[in-house]
Amino acid sequence: MSERLFTRLTKENGIAILTIDNPPLNVLSERVGLEIRDCVTEVEHDDEVVVLILTGAGRAFIAGADIKEFPTKMARGEAKKMALEHFHTYNRLDFLPKPTIAALNGVTLGGGLELAMACDIRIAGEGVKLGLPEIKLGLFPGAGGTQRLPRLVGEGRAKELMFMGDPITATEAWQIGLVNKVVPDDEVLERAQEMAKVLATRTLTALSRIKKAVDKGLEMDLTGGVLYEAELLDEVFQTEDIVEGCNAFFEKREPIFKHR
Incomplete structure (x- = not known):
């Protein structure tokens, strides 16, 4: 695709780091989703890359979908198209034949959590809030959230999180198996890189x-x-x-x- 405006992809010693940078809260617009997909495709075809880390710039991983785009999705079929576009992006990540780590450095809501759930491993800063608040807009998670969340935490907890729409803490997320590790906020990327360095020595x-x-x-x-x-x-x-x-x-x- 053309020049990436909202993502950065760096590679070194078998590790690729994809940083979402759409200030102030890295909302997941259609353009951001396409750039993420493009980066994942590049990583897939790069024989030098063994593991991919995803993180966000600033104080958020991804704070959710870009609600400003929603009014254009009211016509029948448009929301389905949007959901499947994002789902296709998440699937490229989910089915990437390389390990993926989500380094959750801040707010991780809605589409951001759906993206994180498509990764193999999630490492969260202790101050991170995670949730699927779509119900508060009269919606529900429509890009794989209703499918991936119960597979990670079980049917009952998944339904509660989606029914209520309230975010949970990183510690609560760890307790129910939604994240693998909780670390100090200023060490999230460092800890992800430590794990990635080990994985990069594997075959x-x-x-x-x-x-x-x-x-x-x-x-x-x-x-x-x-x-x-x-x-x-x-x-x-x-x-x-x-x-x-x-x-x-x-x-x-x-x-x-x-x-x-």
Whole structure:
């Protein structure tokens, strides 16, 4: 696409950092969504990148969708188009064959939480508020929120959060399994980078298959999931990196993976 106005993508040592920068609160406009999708596509096709971190500039991760765009979505079919555009963006992130970490540095509401839930891991600052407040506008989360949230926290808690629309604290989010870690606000990106540095030493041949096994396995019964897992395991045993991993173990050294 043309020049990115509201996102920045940096890459170093196998780690890409995507920063949403649409001040003051990084609202998720259609343009921002398209730029995020473009960045994710670039990361997917960059063989040097192993892990992607998403974060926000300033005092918000993403404070929700751009409500100023809503009046143009009142005609039948327009809201569906908008929702599916954002959902397509989230799916590109969800199905990215590389680990993703959401570094939640501030307000994470509505579409921002939907985006964060499409990531594999969420690290939140202790002062972060998270929620899906759409009900207070007479709406509901329509870009995957009603589907991803119950898969993360269970049906009852998900319905309560969406019915009430009130934000919860980072600690509450951790207690129900919505975020993986809660850290000091000024250490969010640093902690995400620490985790990413470890992941960048792993091989994508295994990381990508772990992601596929978990994500697709959740859509199957246990037997089907185990059989699918076995197919992926057979695939990974045909890679160069399994040979390197075993050789490194026998030679008592750290492996040097080539992601093939």
